[in-house]
Amino acid sequence: MHHLLKRTLLVTGATLLSSGMAYAQTSKPDLSEPPEIEGGVVGDHGSVTLRMGLGLAESSPQYISSQYFADILDQRSEGRISVNIFPNSQLGDDVQMMEMLQTGTLDMTYPSSSPATGYVEELAVFDLPFLLPTREAAIEAMRSDAAQEMLDAFDGTGIKALAFAENGFRQLSNSAREVSSPEDVAGLDVRGLSVRTMENPVHLAIWQALGANPTPMAFGELFSAMEQGVVDGQENPWSTILTSNFYEVQDYGSETRHVYTPFIKMISQRTWDRLDPEYQELVQEAALQAADYEIQLSSEYDDWAREQLEERGMQITRLNDEQIAAFQEAVQPVYDEWAPRIGEDLVAEFQRLAESAAAQ
Numbered sequence: 424m425h426h427l428l429k430r431t432l433l434v435t436g437a438t439l440l441s442s443g444m445a446y447a448q449t450s451k452p453d454l455s456e457p458p459e460i461e462g463g464v465v466g467d468h469g470s471v472t473l474r475m476g477l478g479l480a481e482s483s484p485q486y487i488s489s490q491y492f493a494d495i496l497d498q499r500s501e502g503r504i505s506v507n508i509f510p511n512s513q514l515g516d517d518v519q520m521m522e523m524l525q526t527g528t529l530d531m532t533y534p535s536s537s538p539a540t541g542y543v544e545e546l547a548v549f550d551l552p553f554l555l556p557t558r559e560a561a562i563e564a565m566r567s568d569a570a571q572e573m574l575d576a577f578d579g580t581g582i583k584a585l586a587f588a589e590n591g592f593r594q595l596s597n598s599a600r601e602v603s604s605p606e607d608v609a610g611l612d613v614r615g616l617s618v619r620t621m622e623n624p625v626h627l628a629i630w631q632a633l634g635a636n637p638t639p640m641a642f643g644e645l646f647s648a649m650e651q652g653v654v655d656g657q658e659n660p661w662s663t664i665l666t667s668n669f670y671e672v673q674d675y676g677s678e679t680r681h682v683y684t685p686f687i688k689m690i691s692q693r694t695w696d697r698l699d700p701e702y703q704e705l706v707q708e709a710a711l712q713a714a715d716y717e718i719q720l721s722s723e724y725d726d727w728a729r730e731q732l733e734e735r736g737m738q739i740t741r742l743n744d745e746q747i748a749a750f751q752e753a754v755q756p757v758y759d760e761w762a763p764r765i766g767e768d769l770v771a772e773f774q775r776l777a778e779s780a781a782a783q
């Protein structure tokens with residue numbers, strides 16, 4: 424039995440610990456066990472060690488599902504393929520790690536799609552605000568032919584993109600004030616919030632449209648930037664705000680759900696080309712299986728993480744439909760500027776996918 428099946432996930436403070444580490448009491452969230460590993464053992468094509476760099480912490484769905492990915496490879500290669508995972512941006516941020524994949528100095532990484540728009544512009548469709556309003560819509564989009572074409576379009580960049588997974592619905596947090604309207608972001612009598620964004624022009628445009636003072640910054644620098652007051656706030660899924668301990672330096676959260684960001688599982692093209700075709704097939708299959716598991720984990724984490732944040736003293740403002748509509752209206756200029764650049768057909772296709780998910 425591989426270690427994930429044996430694992431009991433326990434929570435202490437903000438830290439979700441796995442077996443082999445110190446343990447404490449609470450047993451939430453009830454995370455799904457990873458699916459049984461199916462499929463036969465592949466042939467012996469030598470030993471391979473893959474180094475994988477992640478931005479997020481050990482307690483994140485990103486890390487937990489990466490361990491599952493490692494377990495699949497380990498089991499189906501009888502230990503010949505191993506994956507060493509380096510979390511917490513210790514090898515670099517998303518942009519740096521993608522560059523390391525290109526040069527072959529890192530084998531795998533798992534960034535948000537947003538900083539990857541430098542490689543494949545169409546990915547920016549995922550950054551359009553409020554385009555994918557539900558997880559069902561997002562899954563429909565991530566599993567669409569259009570999304571597969573985006574993965575295929577990495578061909579020639581030095582990066583092979585294997586699968587979409589979930590980063591999640593992004594929520595605003597800040598240390599200055601309660602936010603329930605674009606006016607609160609812009610601050611009519613006071614200055615607009617300074618908000619860290621991912622390194623992505625659509626995100627910059629969103630926060631400009633809302634009257635904030637946006638600052639693109641690598642994820643690894645974010646905690647200390649907030650701690651030192653270099654920025655007032657940031658936006659990320661509740662799970663990240665919890666597992667990266669942002670609540671320690673952010674008193675206010677607002678459930679804006681303004682963008683759904685996917686993750687993309689990536690491998691260096693150089694590493695890929697060195698793998699035997701049977702190993703390649705296994706890596707591709709494992710990436711898809713781990714992506715499905717990660718989406719499942721993320722959905723389980725979302726509401727639970729919000730509750731945990733409230734328990735830790737963060738003031739979280741839920742927004743009603745009218746309040747969300749005010750944000751939607753304020754970011755309309757982002758569509759005017761970006762939909763023609765991303766491609767009106769692609770935007771329309773994503774709108775259609777979202778509608779078809781809603782109709783199911």
Ligand code: KDG
Nearest residue numbers: 477478479517533534535642
């Ligand atoms: O590994 C992924 C993280 O580095 C990053 O993508 C998280 O959403 C994120 C952010 O805000 O940078």
